[in-house]
Amino acid sequence: MSIKILLLEDDLLFGEALVDLLEEEGYDVLHYPNGQDALDAIYHNKFDIYLFDINVPLIDGISLLSDLRGAQDETPAIFLTSHKEKEMLQRSFVSGCDDFLTKPFDNMELLLRMQALMKRSKAKEAECTGALCHDKVHKCVYYNEVALELSKKEYELLVLLMNHVNAPVPKELIYEELWTSADGGGSDGAIRVYINRLKQLLPSMKIENIRGIGYKLVS
Numbered sequence: 001m002s003i004k005i006l007l008l009e010d011d012l013l014f015g016e017a018l019v020d021l022l023e024e025e026g027y028d029v030l031h032y033p034n035g036q037d038a039l040d041a042i043y044h045n046k047f048d049i050y051l052f053d054i055n056v057p058l059i060d061g062i063s064l065l066s067d068l069r070g071a072q073d074e075t076p077a078i079f080l081t082s083h084k085e086k087e088m089l090q091r092s093f094v095s096g097c098d099d100f101l102t103k104p105f106d107n108m109e110l111l112l113r114m115q116a117l118m119k120r121s122k123a124k125e126a127e128c129t130g131a132l133c134h135d136k137v138h139k140c141v142y143y144n145e146v147a148l149e150l151s152k153k154e155y156e157l158l159v160l161l162m163n164h165v166n167a168p169v170p171k172e173l174i175y176e177e178l179w180t181s182a183d184g185g186g187s188d189g190a191i192r193v194y195i196n197r198l199k200q201l202l203p204s205m206k207i208e209n210i211r212g213i214g215y216k217l218v219s
Contacts (some may be wrong), residue, residue: 002028003118004045008038008052008061009080014103018051021107035059043169046138049114050077052097054088062095064134069096076117080105129165130219132158132203146200153178157194161207163216170214 004024009015010033015114019171022029030045032038036058052061059067076137078099079092091202092100099113127134131140141148141158150158160177179186195215199207206218 002026003032003048005090006038006045006047006050007031008033008050008056008064010053012055020134021111025111027199030081033057035061035064039064042073042128047075049118051114052077052079054079054081054083054092062091065097066095076120078113078117080110106218110201127162129162129217132162134159134162143202143205150201154194154197157191158198161198161215165217165219168210168213168216172214174214196210 002116003026005027005171006096007015007018009018009031012033015031015033019031028107030041030047033039038052039059052065054061055216060080061079061081065079068075068077076099077097077164078101079097080089080101080103081091081092082103084102095172098117101110101113109200127213131144133145134140141150141155148158156178157174159176171188174191175186178196180189180219197208208216210216
């Protein structure tokens with residue numbers, strides 16, 4: 001799954017150089033020269049990290065991040081700025097940034113700081129059971145750090161089993177969680193299909209059939 005970055009930078013040449021650097025590293029980058037365009041993009045996209053300049057047109061980087069944090073947006077954010085004063089550093093962290101780099105900076109330092117931030121963010125967002133990790137924010141399950149391609153009901157069933165790891169999950173609870181009355185209800189056969197599919201996707205994990213009760217994910 002591609003990591004999506006929002007770059008807010010009004011120096012177009014510098015911004016283009018950063019986009020080239022990040023895309024060479026495999027990131028998906030959207031670059032905006034002013035805070036209003038960046039805010040509009042955030043309404044329509046989910047980003048994994050923000051890279052914000054501070055002095056940009058329309059909405060400055062600090063005001064933008066303050067508003068995002070006020071709206072419960074916890075996306076990791078790094079300020080990239082020419083400011084060196086301690087007061088600006090303090091304002092940046094009060095606004096909710098996770099890191100701060102003063103221009104000019106070393107490209108490798110930026111990449112390393114981004115990687116560290118995203119690793120901490122992923123750990124905070126995810127709940128893990130053995131080789132399985134559930135990213136609740138993005139509604140995705142990773143197996144050995146690779147995102148699983150799951151249907152909606154496969155995802156819901158796997159998360160249910162993970163939430164009750166090492167304990168039997170009754171079939172009645174599975175019906176309740178996976179189907180509504182509008183769906184017409186589920187069936188034992190449908191559950192078996194989803195269980196068999198999960199077993200194929202998780203060769204190192206054990207899903208037991210508890211006769212007469214339901215299923216259990218064994219950690």
